Amino acid sequence: MVRLESISKVFRTGSSQIVALKNVTLHVAPGGIFGVIGLSGAGKSTLIRCINMLEIPDGGKVYVDGHEITALKNRELREARKKIGMIFQHFNLLSSRTVLENVVFPLEIAKVERHEREKRGRKLLELVGLEDKENAYPAQLSGGQKQRVGVARALANDPKVLLCDEPTSSLDPQTTRSILGLLDTINKNLGLTIILITHEMDAIRQICDEVAVIADGEIAELGRVIDIFTCPVHETTKGMVRGLNGIDAPDWAIRILEASAKAKDKKVIKLSFVGESTGQPIISSIVRDFGVDINILTAQIDHIRSVPFGVMLVELSGNNDKIMEAIDYLHDIGVSVDIIDDISGFMTKMNGGANL
DSSP states (O other): OEEEEEEEEEETTTTTTEEEHHHHHHHHOTTTTEEOOOOOTTSSSHHHHTTTTTSOSEEEEETTTTTTGOOOOOHHHHHHTTTEEOTTOOOOOOOOOHHHHHHHHHHHHHHHHHHHHHHHHHHHHHTTTTTGGGTGGGGGGGGHHHHHHHHHHTTTTTOOOEESTTTTTSSSOOOOOOOOHHHHHHHHHHHHHHEEESSSHHHHHOOOOEEEEEEEEEEEEEHHHHHHHSOOOOOHHHHHHHHTTOOOOOOHOOOOOOHHHOOOOOEEEEEEEEEGGSSSSHHHHHHHHOOOEEEEEEEEEETTTTHHHHHEEEEESOOOHHHHHHHHHHTTTTEEEEOOOOOHHHHHHHHHHOOO
């Protein structure tokens, strides 16, 4: 649906220049929710604005629905933009117009008959849950309601792609979840391709299928959200997932872990689960089949979309050969196992955002 080929963008001010994007190549499949995440100044907002040519790339090509947007000029570009909706961070509503008038403003510009555009606008307000606010003005709305108006307006021209530039960064956590849920519903019900720009990894976790991590104007990591979360490689990504998929051990658990790591008949291991392996009764299987005792010291299980993932620190006690057989069994059923010898070093790495 959206393809970027070697996109570059440089901002020049006098004798200085800022390289915002460096040969960025991306492919966004139709019908999904694709996230682009990065720290402030990484280039993510510039990237999304290059898709609809609000920023003109210095190099490379942008394709939307098979058409090269970077090759279009004037009227052709304006027509192409009608099929690329955009939601802004700060809403950008017209304060002197009612909610309904804001929603139908793109249709007014497109010279759609008033009756038809108001009919379309009311349907969109119903879609975003604001059918009772059509005569209100932006000043009378909450932040979440303003963003819902922005969503409805972005859908007015029945776009094929919806670009979302930090749509929740000005909202509180509860409202953020509400807006993300609305985008998820729109994606499912309308089959609309959505590209979400954000600096919040939790937003990516909630609704995105794939994600690109951008750092210093380049793509640092790219792939399925579940893979990026559970096996981050780039330091920027590790920092972003810290606290979302980390694991915390209380002092008493660390003391047990440190003692166990030194004992000959014990092993301290970290178990990482993704998908189906999360629901398997591995604890009872190990105790029953291998005669190995398990002491669970700390654990965390969460979900990305409908895929569960989790991390667990456990102490295995028993015959060393049986412990190793149990570890082999865990590998065989798709559980990632790390044997931990240096507990303090391990916890330091975990607190620093090391891989799960």
